[in-house]
Amino acid sequence: MPLTETGLKQPVKASVADMLKININPVPDDQKVEAAIKHLNELGQKFRSLMLTFESCVKCGACAENCHTYLGTRDPYNIPTNRADLLRKVYKRYFTPEGKFFPGLIGAKDLELEDLEKMFSYFYQCNECRRCSLVCPFGLDTCEVTMAGRQLLHWLGMVPKLHAAVGAAMAKTGNHTGLTKAGIVDTCEFLEEEIVEETGVEIKIPVDQPADILYIPSSADFLLNPNTMTGAAKFFHYLGVKWTISSEITEAGNFGLLFDQRATMRANCMRVIDEALKLGAKKVVWGECGHGWRTGKMYLPGMLDRPGRIPIVHLHDEVRYYIEQGALKLHKEVNTRPVTLHDPCNFGRACNMCDTLRVVMNASVTNFVEMTPNRERNFCCGGGSAILFDDPEMYDLRIKFSAKKAEQVRETGVGKNGDGILCAPCSICKAQLYPMVEEHELGVEVKGLIDLVGLALYPPVNK
Structure with a gap:
């Protein structure tokens, strides 16, 4: 069945100045097609998993009704296999014998500049949530194609303004928001005062101190999610451990995974290790960021180019361990x-944490209600892989992408009296869910999991 053209909605592209800040030299339009073919060949040579995804999909359509972006938009190009086809058709045209001699017979296509524009739109409408892989009868992960497509577009200089700005801020300050050391210290002192006022307990948030534990928070925990930062501080204080955050790496997230795995992701990973070694840390504890933890757990250890191994664990695995002890x-x-x-x-x-989240949740609250489906089969929030664009058209898409999640929350009934909590133990999820609960009128408050742990460890004195 032919696809119906629905009109492209694209995130705002980074300017040349923005791209130069993260060492991207944009390829001129008249050279983009040739460069893209060269880079696609490089990706195909390096990643057999990408080639298997290209070669094995039979277009059964099982992924369609399991993809929240398609369910929210009904745009046929948001069906995972159709989105992957944007790159697969080009690969077949230039790198298979059939595509070279009989392209029309196998759906192969010559690459044109407008095809790259379409890739830019739809690869940045994919949340890289990987739910499609759960239902694929061959176990194909079309997120592989999205990640490869974004990397290719990055090499061409086709990067969203948000990602370029975050990459530049990370390189300059060690966090996505551009928060300086002075701002970090001031915020920590303010949060310490808030903790005393709330609990009556003096709890410090050390910055740049030699310590046994280096904690990596999300920069959003200094701005949007302060209770997540204070929750972590309460946990470490309760244990009596020597811990610190580093003003050079106050960022659990790693946008490099989402648009440039070759350079940006590696640089951010090395920054973590550099700071751990500098501060004498014996362990790195990762904060509430989903894609950041995937990077820290699955990519960072293989990138180490320094002697010695520093254990890297997630905050909630630590909490679970001490609960069970x-x-x-x-x-x-x-x-x-x-x-x-x-x-x-x-x-x-990606990280097999479903049981951990429930151990921590059940130990911290009295009225936990599962949503359906849950665990590995849960639907994405709609903001995953940093689809957090605020320009009107893309914001509208974000809310459409969240429709399935909103339906799940509503069906739990936790918001029926207007006092429910939607727990989201991930910084990007929180950033997406804050507007989602308002737009869909769900009657819930968004909180992190460590927020609830902190409340249960040190109850408010006025409650």
């Missing part, structure tokens, strides 16, 4: 509001 006294009766849990895609489908 009986080392935490959690006052779960403090958290009596109905709570449902959003399983971040990278925690569930």
